[in-house]
Amino acid sequence: MKRQLILEDGTIFIGEGFGADTETVGEVVFNTGMTGYQEILSDPSYCGQIVTLTYPLIGNYGINRDDFESINPAVKGFIVKEACDFPSNWRSEYTLDDYFVMKKIPGISGIDTRKLTRIIRQYGTLKGAICSIEKNAEDIIHSLKSKQLPIDQVRQVSTKNPYPSPGRGKRVVLVDFGMKHGILRELNKRDCDVVVVPYHTTAQEILQLRPDGIMLSNGPGDPKDVPEAIDMLKGVLGKIPLFGICLGHQLFALACGGNTVKMKFGHRGSNHPVKDLATGKIAMTSQNHGYTVEPESIKSTRLAVTHIALNDGTIEGLKHLDYPAFTVQYHPEASPGPEDAGQLFDQFLELMEANKEVITNA
Structure with a gap:
């Protein structure tokens, strides 16, 4: 044929x-x-x-x-x-x-x-x-x-209704922009009590669930095509500890005043080296994205770059200087690919534990 x-x-x-x-x-x-x-x-x-x-x-x-x-x-x-x-x-x-x-x-x-x-x-x-x-x-x-x-890819792949994935540990609201099951597996492995919600869930609706943390998933397309998520992030930043992956990372940057741009051909593979600027260590990572955070746009924000790609110098990680929030452009859950960065989920749990008072006062 x-x-x-x-x-x-x-x-x-x-x-x-x-x-x-x-x-x-x-x-x-x-x-x-x-x-x-x-x-x-x-x-x-x-x-x-x-x-x-x-x-x-x-x-x-x-x-x-x-x-x-x-x-x-x-x-x-x-x-x-x-x-x-x-x-x-x-x-x-x-x-x-x-x-x-x-x-x-x-x-x-x-x-x-x-x-x-x-x-x-x-x-x-x-x-x-x-x-x-x-x-x-x-x-x-x-x-x-x-x-x-089409520019509605996130709407196509996000869950239509909230659903639980129960655990006895920290309650995490996982915002589904096109979530890989690997992210949910990593949270379940750590006994998190996860509630998966659609991409258009509002800040008020998330806060009503009284989570210990918010997880922003990966997803397809241009982050600027998901303005609902940017509005939601502005409403939860500083109130709940936050961890974002891939599209979640890009949306976090936009919500904090940064900018994203389309890459020439993107990063898609399972052997991309990323440098942790705090430790100098190199991790081999799984990646799948066609957009990146513009470095110049970060200079006027309260964000700091934490990781960079060794192949082309693009931004691979961010953290907020005032709030308990960090994100990465790559996939720490792998699937497929190396599991070098899996400890980021443990860091998220530590961030939630260290910021209990932030949640209490939200």
Whole structure:
């Protein structure tokens, strides 16, 4: 089943189709992870995107019931060099093709993913379409150039209603902007009494839950497209200890007077080195973001930079100089990737314990 991948710059790749026999349009990005394709395809932060995996063989250990980061994947499509038809792993329950058919996600294999990655690195992320070989390429290119991609990705992937994940420890309100289940697992592992709430939950509604801390999750898209969350953060800062990850980090910066900008091709992979400016230690981290906090914008705020990316010097961590609040751009819950930064969840618990009086007076 021949398919074509068409980019808005006119580049065309011809390959083999797998997964659902349907067409899709989205922002084409790449991930450099060597493993973890199941976690990648189920990460809600990829909502609206067609993901290119740079590692050549994908699907070799199949799909299992345990490694999902969401119940329903939000990825628009998958691009791989080779999709394995006969996975070999004792946990495997589906092939990549079987799962993509089930979830109605199209994929394309057999193309030069190295060439595609170099195009994205040179020109930045591009809109693209996976479609039938019979489709007229010129019509698709014209459509891509004029097409505006959706900006409501957070609304699409956030929970619609609050729900509990009970524990006997600290009560944490986890604001779901497109939460990976790995974040919830790390909080549950520490016996936190978690209440997951939608992205548009107000400051008043959160304070009424009397939490010991607030967790801001990862999520897709431009943080400036989520003004409700920025308003909420302004209402809780200084009242409840706070920890943010990825999109949560960017929203925290915006709420404190900083600015965010779109990156050329983003950080997506599981081997990004990050330096802790306080200790000088380097952690290998899992990352997935297309926006970053603008360094110049931080200078006029009460925020301090705590971590930087060694590859390009972008901001990877912030803390508030007056309030018990800190954030990171990377994923300490990993899934997939190294677990070097998992102790940040312990730091969050310590922050909640050290600021009991802040909560009492909120």
